[in-house]
Amino acid sequence: xxKTAADIVDFAAARSENATWRPDPAKxxxxxxxxxxxxxxxxxxxxxxxxxxxxxxxxxxxxxxxxEFCHLLSGTVELADGAGAARRFEAGASFVIxxxxxxxxxxxxxxxxxxxxxxxxx
Numbered sequence: 001x002x003k004t005a006a007d008i009v010d011f012a013a014a015r016s017e018n019a020t021w022r023p024d025p026a027k028x029x030x031x032x033x034x035x036x037x038x039x040x041x042x043x044x045x046x047x048x049x050x051x052x053x054x055x056x057x058x059x060x061x062x063x064x065x066x067x068e069f070c071h072l073l074s075g076t077v078e079l080a081d082g083a084g085a086a087r088r089f090e091a092g093a094s095f096v097i098x099x100x101x102x103x104x105x106x107x108x109x110x111x112x113x114x115x116x117x118x119x120x121x122x
Contacts, residue, residue: 009041009050016040016051023060031058033107050116059106066119068097075111080104 016038023033039051052073062079071094080086081103088108089095099119 011040011052014040017042027061029059029061029104030106032056033058033060045121047121048116048118050114052112053115054110054112055107056110057107059104062101062103062105064097064099064101066117067099068118069116070095070097071114073112073114076108077111077113078104078106078108080106 018036018038020034020036022028022035033056035053035055037051037053039049041051042049070089072089072091074091076088076090078086078088079097079101081101087095
């Protein structure tokens with residue numbers, strides 16, 4: 001199935017699916033981490049998606065079943081694994097969180113990122 005230039009998704013012009021939520025209260029460790037996502041693209045299989053995420057200051061436990069590429073547009077975040085080893089990222093940083101990562105996501109400031117997610121089905 002061939003695609004054309006009309007199939008290219010331009011975030012500046014595309015409509016998005018928008019959602020706002022908070023992590024499960026049992027996973028929240030600090031603050032009130034309200035989150036908003038604007039999903040601009042999901043492939044027909046539901047395995048691949050891309051958009052913009054924003055989150056308020058706070059920390060919560062995470063467990064990744066998906067692979068996620070992140071490009072931090074603003075803010076500072078810290079990811080720590082279950083053993084406490086942590087990585088800090090600031091605006092301009094790009095990183096990948098592999099499926100299987102378990103630990104803590106902490107927004108040290110309000111944060112905004114571009115995301116690309118791949119979650120294998122089956």
